[in-house]
Amino acid sequence: MKQLPSMTNTYLFETSRLGFRTWQNFDLDVFAAINADPEVMRFFQKPYTREETQAMMDRMQRLYEERGHCYFAVDLLDTKELIGTIGLGWKTFEADFTPCVDIGWRIGKKWWNQGLTSEGAQACLDFARQLGIKEVFSYATVTNHASIQVMKKIGMHFCYEFDYSELKDFPHLRQCTLYKIAL
Template identity: 35%
Template sequence: MITTDRLILRGWRDADLAPWIALNADPLVMRHFPAVQTPEESEAMMARSQAHIDQHGFVLWAVERREDGAFLGFTGLALLKEANPLFPGVEAGWRLAAHAWGRGYASEAASAALADGFDRLGLERIVAFTAVDNLPSQAVMTRIGMTRRADLDFDHPALPRGHRLERHVVWESLAPGKSPAAL
């Protein structure tokens, strides 16, 4: 669990499921993804997230607002899948309900998740990537001090060739004191 000024990043709870399903069914939230998620897909992703915490000690954490306990979405870290061109490594990610946008929550949560990755987990490098058109996500990457790595941009292997979301742009953060040459 990680606590920030306004947020708690924590493991997933059963009560998160209903707002999580609603969030993933919102076409606005999912406009930079191939499709909205069905309730079954959301439930499966939640179960995978909890399993990831149990196995690795970190995850795309459930994000809760401290002032009222509201579930806002996820922000955190995840192991890259083998098919990803950046594999092996750890990626940062975020997805919040639309009602929680525009208040700095994603950047606050992401900064804390990166610090946890470097300080507690001892990671040397964290990457983040998103579709070319997903400017709000790229703004989070900039805001939290990640560095653009255009040389690592890739076509997402899970998408068919020519798909509108195929091209992905990459950002990275290195642990304090690490230079790219040292990795």
Template identity: 30%
Template sequence: MASLPAFATQRLRLRPWRSSDRDWLWRMQSNPATMEFLMPVPDRAASDAVADRAEAHFTRNGFGLWVVEVPGVTDFAGYAGLVHVPYEEHFTPAVEIGWRFDPAFWGHGYATEAARACLGYGFGPLGLEEIVAITVPANRRSRAVMERLGMTQVDGGDFDLPSIPEGHPLRRQVLYRLRGGQG
């Protein structure tokens, strides 16, 4: 994975995955606070599958979910990046920006800083015209990050995430978008 892109912000380093990240990922994803607005990751194998998908996306596309380091503090605060939306919906095909951080690193602006760097990569070297973000309506923290990034909620853009069972409280999602040159 050494040939894949990595970059730094003022306080963070975004890099491809290493095998040692899987232990950190499992600890983060087994924390109920981290997963409050996400479907639970039931075991270590399912957590490793998240890393497998992230690595496979990088291999196929040359971009994906980068591990976020805080130099001098931690080698794994979480991850942030860009992925192709893997399902059909009214806004696809699309590239989605996403992030997930260990609660120990919430409240420091790391998600916004990492996501801003990912947007720069998406609109710069990747030449994307638009990037979307989704979350459940109740996830005020992630929605606040989206708004700080200059993303706007799409009127009438709410939809049901097909990977979540009907009737589940996390099925309904709100859609945000940002077009290149905005934000």
């Protein structure tokens, strides 16, 4: 599915292959398709509906307005296709490491295994440094080996495993691994 280019084509920051921006209304169809894919969402409670995707995009816009960062919309620069999201969140759930800035990602299957997530995550850490953020956390279900590999690739260090309180009703997802990097 082709992504329509934004009218301004203005990115907050770029890598050699990726452009990072805030969310636009025209992102909904592509991002909803990514979020509806059971394989992409296998480490989440369930695939997202179109409405849940819109709510996530709206939350990210508010987070960007409040904190200057969010899980950004990420385009492949060559084609202007939306590949998914990579960025910085703000976590406040009950844990001994929260509240904290976290880094996370979700990209469509078409773009897996091309180094795009690691490239984008590294750019987000650089952006976090520019914002004066001193440390960033990331966590994933212990069986999400691809995400854990990205954490290691971008220089994050293992802290410990924990039971994620918001996944108490999902025993197969509840055990998570926590990584951290000082900036």
